[in-house]
Amino acid sequence: MLTYTIRRLLLAIPTLLFIALVIFLLLELSPGDPMAQMPMSIPPEVKERMREALGLDQPWWVRFYLWLYQFFVVEPQYWIDGLFGTDFAEGAQRIISFQSKSPVFDIIAERIPQTLWVVGMSYVVGVLIALPIGIASAYYQYSWFDQIGTFISMVGFSVPTFFTGVLLIVIFSVNLGWFPSIYDTTLVVDSWATLGQQIKQMAMPVFVLALYNAAQISRFMRASMLDNLGQDYVRTARAKGMHEKVVVLRHVLRNSMIPVVTVIALGVPQVFGGAIITEQVFKVNGLGQLLILAVQGNDIPMVMTLTFIFAVLIVLFNLIADVLYGLLDPRIRYD
Amino acid sequence: MTDATLVKTPSQAREIWDQFRQHRGAMIGLGFLIFITLFVIVGPYLWDLDPTKSDIRNKNMRPFYIGMLFGEKWGWNHPLGSDNLGRDVLANLMYGGRISLAVGWTAMLLSLIIGTLVGVLAGYFKRLDGPLMRFTDLVLSLPLLPLLLVMMLLFRDALRAAFGPELGIFLLIVTGIGITSWMNTARIVRGDVLTIKEREYVLAARSIGAPSRRIITRHLLPNVLSPIMVSATLGLATAIITESALSFLGLGFPSDFPTWGKLLFDSVDRMESFPERVIWPGLAISLTVLAVNYIGDGLRDALDPRIRGR
Numbered sequence: 001m002l003t004y005t006i007r008r009l010l011l012a013i014p015t016l017l018f019i020a021l022v023i024f025l026l027l028e029l030s031p032g033d034p035m036a037q038m039p040m041s042i043p044p045e046v047k048e049r050m051r052e053a054l055g056l057d058q059p060w061w062v063r064f065y066l067w068l069y070q071f072f073v074v075e076p077q078y079w080i081d082g083l084f085g086t087d088f089a090e091g092a093q094r095i096i097s098f099q100s101k102s103p104v105f106d107i108i109a110e111r112i113p114q115t116l117w118v119v120g121m122s123y124v125v126g127v128l129i130a131l132p133i134g135i136a137s138a139y140y141q142y143s144w145f146d147q148i149g150t151f152i153s154m155v156g157f158s159v160p161t162f163f164t165g166v167l168l169i170v171i172f173s174v175n176l177g178w179f180p181s182i183y184d185t186t187l188v189v190d191s192w193a194t195l196g197q198q199i200k201q202m203a204m205p206v207f208v209l210a211l212y213n214a215a216q217i218s219r220f221m222r223a224s225m226l227d228n229l230g231q232d233y234v235r236t237a238r239a240k241g242m243h244e245k246v247v248v249l250r251h252v253l254r255n256s257m258i259p260v261v262t263v264i265a266l267g268v269p270q271v272f273g274g275a276i277i278t279e280q281v282f283k284v285n286g287l288g289q290l291l292i293l294a295v296q297g298n299d300i301p302m303v304m305t306l307t308f309i310f311a312v313l314i315v316l317f318n319l320i321a322d323v324l325y326g327l328l329d330p331r332i333r334y335d
Numbered sequence: 336m337t338d339a340t341l342v343k344t345p346s347q348a349r350e351i352w353d354q355f356r357q358h359r360g361a362m363i364g365l366g367f368l369i370f371i372t373l374f375v376i377v378g379p380y381l382w383d384l385d386p387t388k389s390d391i392r393n394k395n396m397r398p399f400y401i402g403m404l405f406g407e408k409w410g411w412n413h414p415l416g417s418d419n420l421g422r423d424v425l426a427n428l429m430y431g432g433r434i435s436l437a438v439g440w441t442a443m444l445l446s447l448i449i450g451t452l453v454g455v456l457a458g459y460f461k462r463l464d465g466p467l468m469r470f471t472d473l474v475l476s477l478p479l480l481p482l483l484l485v486m487m488l489l490f491r492d493a494l495r496a497a498f499g500p501e502l503g504i505f506l507l508i509v510t511g512i513g514i515t516s517w518m519n520t521a522r523i524v525r526g527d528v529l530t531i532k533e534r535e536y537v538l539a540a541r542s543i544g545a546p547s548r549r550i551i552t553r554h555l556l557p558n559v560l561s562p563i564m565v566s567a568t569l570g571l572a573t574a575i576i577t578e579s580a581l582s583f584l585g586l587g588f589p590s591d592f593p594t595w596g597k598l599l600f601d602s603v604d605r606m607e608s609f610p611e612r613v614i615w616p617g618l619a620i621s622l623t624v625l626a627v628n629y630i631g632d633g634l635r636d637a638l639d640p641r642i643r644g645r
Contacts, residue, residue, distance in 0.1 A: 019477060026482065029489055154360075154632075158625035160576045162583045163617035166603060170610040273480045277580055281603075292584060295484050303485060310478035318476060 001326055008319050017068075019311045024064050027300050067304065070095045075105050099299040107290065108306070114185055115286030119275045122206040126213030127264055133214070134221020134260075138229060139248060149218065156215025165208045165281035172204060179204050183284040205282045213271065220263045224256040231255075258328045265321040269313040354637040361633020364626035371623055375432035386426040387591055395419055398611050416611060418602070428615055431593035435575060435620070438508055438594070442574035445513030447520055447567055454524025455551055455559075459532060468525065471518050479515045483577070486511050487586040504588050508581065512574050520566045527559045561638035568631030572624045579620050595620045 042050075058066075074094055081087055094103040133153075137146040173181040180201050189198050228234065229252055237247045276288030283289075287306065294302035345353070355361060397405075398416040416424045457467040487507065494503035531537065532555065540550050579596025581587040588594050595616040602612035 015473060015476060018473060022477065023482070023485075026485060026489065154628060155621075155625060158572065158628050159621040160579060160583075160617075160624070162580065163599065163621055166599070166606060166613050166617060170606055170613065174607050174610065269478075273478060276480060277583065280584060291481055292484070295481075295488050295586075298488075303481075307478050307481045307485070310481055311476060314476045314478060 001323070004326065005319075005323050008322065012315050012319060015315055016308075016312060019315075020068065020308055021064065023304055023307050023311070024060070024067065027304055028060050067095070067301075071305065071308070078103075078105070095301050095305055097294075097299055097302045099294065099297045099302065104302050104305045107302070108287065108309070111285060111287050111290050114183070114284050115272070115275060115279070115288065118183070118202060118205050118279070118284055118286065119209065119271055121202065122209030123213055123268065123271050125206055126210040127217060129210060130214040130217035131221055131260075134218040135225055135248070135253065137218070138222045138225030141226065146222075149222075153215040153218050156211045161208050161212050161278050162281050164211065165204070165278060168204045168208060169281075181282070183282050185285050205278050205284060208281075209271065209275065209278050213267065216267070217260065217264060221256065221260050224259050225252060228252045228256045258325065261328060262321040262325045265317050265324055268317045269310065272310060272313060351637045355633050358629075358633035358636055360629040361637075364629030364633070367622060367626040368630065371432065371619070371626075372436065375429050375436060378429040379426070379433075382425055382429065384423045384426040386422060386430040386593055388422065395609070397609075398424070416609070418609075418612060419605065424612060424615065427593045427598055428595070428619060431595045431598050431616065432619060434505075434588065434592060434594045435578060435596070436623075438505065438512070438578045439571050439575040442509045442512035442516070442578070443567055443570040445509060446517040446570050446574070447563065449513060450517035450520025450566070451524050451556075451559075451563060453517065453521040455528055455555060457521070458525040458528025459547065459551060459555065464525075467521075471521050474515075475518050477515075480580075483511050483515055483581065484584065484586055487581060491586075500589055501592055504592075508578055508587065512577050516570060516573055516577075520563065520570070523562045523566060524559050527562055528555055531555055531558050564638065565631055565635045568627050568634060572627045572631070575620060575624055575627070 070093065078094060095105065096102070097104050097107060100107060133149050137149040140146055169181045172178045178200075181204075183201050183205065184197075187194060187198060187201070189195050229248075234247060234252060237251050238244075272287065275286065276291060278284070279286045279288040280292060287309075291303065291306045293299075294306065395417065398414065413423050414425055418424060418427075453467055453471065457464045457471075490507055491504065494507045497503060498506060532550075537550060537554055540554055545553075578587065578594065579599065582594050582596030583600045585600060588597055598616040599613055599620070602609065602616070606613045
């Protein structure tokens with residue numbers, strides 16, 4: 001298992017390099033020029049010098065190499081310096097956003113908590129809802145509970161999150177006035193009242209994403225439970241007189257969780273991608289909104305870095321899913 | 336043996352249809368899909384208002400049901416109301432649906448063609464299997480939505496200049512969705528081709544000297560048709576959602592071409608006072624996707640010979 005993990009980790013390096021190259025070349029085709037926003041009155045030779053200062057006169061492979069160097073060497077150095085107060089980076093050039101002229105990673109660090117809170121919470125809530133629903137729908141297959149559960153999960157992944165979000169805003173913040181429609185990031189939670197406010201403003205985005213995630217995971221849970229409920233070992237367990245609760249919740253559930261756990265792991269990066277839309281609906285200033293702003297503002301270093309971080313997440317969680325599958329199911333042997 | 340003893344076996348298409356009819360959700364879904372298709376194709380001939388024409392005197396009209404219930408400004412000239420520029424909501428829904436559905440169908444077909452091609456090539460030719468499947472894995476680990484957003488932004492002006500605003504953006508969106516959604520089809524088709532090509536009838540075809548091209552088109556493709564059809568329905572649903580998501584993020588069609596996603600996006604700013612303008616396009620997207628997903632569900636059951644006929 002360890003050798004497999006190491007092999008996969010090594011294989012991830014060329015994959016990520018290739019992905020970085022694809023994203024970089026795609027952005028390279030961009031007709032957008034970061035100098036386009038500059039005033040017309042700047043003389044051309046000064047403009048040329050500014051381009052040089054931004055490093056835009058270098059050939060693309062030089063810039064690609066420099067970006068890789070900054071991403072994998074310089075930025076971790078700054079990160080370690082920040083943690084331990086050391087000075088590895090020695091003032092090396094960081095990845096700078098074209099729009100705000102500040103280091104890309106500082107902006108990302110500001111945005112990550114909102115995304116993690118909203119998206120992470122919604123994924124946890126989604127999983128917690130999905131598992132019991134999936135188990136019950138499989139156990140009482142074709143009952144009214146199963147029919148309703150199937151219908152709701154069908155609705156959950158058919159209705160796009162931007163419509164559920166807007167619908168909830170219309171109902172709960174416009175008509176009923178229960179929840180705010182805009183996520184207030186400046187809110188500092190230091191008392192019960194602000195905690196309540198925080199929960200209130202998180203309720204709708206979390207619910208929207210949770211419904212969407214729960215819909216998919218509960219389908220998998222149901223299918224996996226159904227696969228296992230018909231197996232011989234279940235009959236054996238019943239035949240030797242075990243309680244139904246033990247049979248279902250211990251024997252069947254454990255075996256059914258194996259594929260579901262990998263599905264849950266595989267879904268994590270997708271959630272970050274899907275959150276782009278939900279963050280836009282509820283005006284949560286997280287990573288997704290940052291990406292949209294960067295795309296609209298032609299902020300190439302920011303788009304590049306963010307997209308690459310999403311890619312790293314996908315590759316990482318694919319790996320985690322595969323390793324987990326091997327760990328949980330002794331029948332799977334990769335070596 | 337007389338004719339009377341012959342039991343007429345129904346054709347395969349007939350059997351599939353009979354099984355499909357058993358699935359109530361799928362039948363309702365099919366009905367709705369036919370309805371919405373007629374609504375967007377035939378509708379504009381019956382309700383021939385220009386969706387982009389602004390009728391500024393009758394702006395901000397409410398739909399008839401709100402007007403009747405709460406006595407607000409409404410009229411039969413705009414039964415579902417009009418927007419802040421006086422454009423008719425009903426006509427916009429029809430024309431928007433035309434574009435949304437056209438994008439959905441074309442993008443789905445494109446991704447199906449790419450996916451089937453890659454899948455068949457990888458499954459049939461051993462030498463291509465490794466590289467093609469590695470490539471598929473690579474594309475699957477790309478962050479697709481961000482890349483799609485970037486693509487929209489980068490190629491928008493170039494394509495608009497080359498093909499005109501409407502066709503250019505249409506081609507861009509269709510290609511973008513098509514080349515980012517073929518991977519699952521490719522994987523499924525490859526898996527099926529791998530098992531089917533070991534069957535005796537393929538061996539028999541090869542032994543009488545049939546070239547690869549004919550084996551693929553005559554023997555392999557008809558047999559992988561059912562997984563392709565199921566993934567087609569899924570593809571249609573995701574294509575419609577992706578298009579409206581792009582429009583919703585403001586990176587889809589230009590503002591004078593309505594699509595359902597675009598209508599929703601344009602109405603979000605005023606949804607406090609005019610919630611119906613958000614709800615109608617959103618409902619159209621959601622119900623269409625729901626219908627398509629149910630059809631896919633029914634199709635999966637109907638095409639599975641283990642379930643059929645039970």
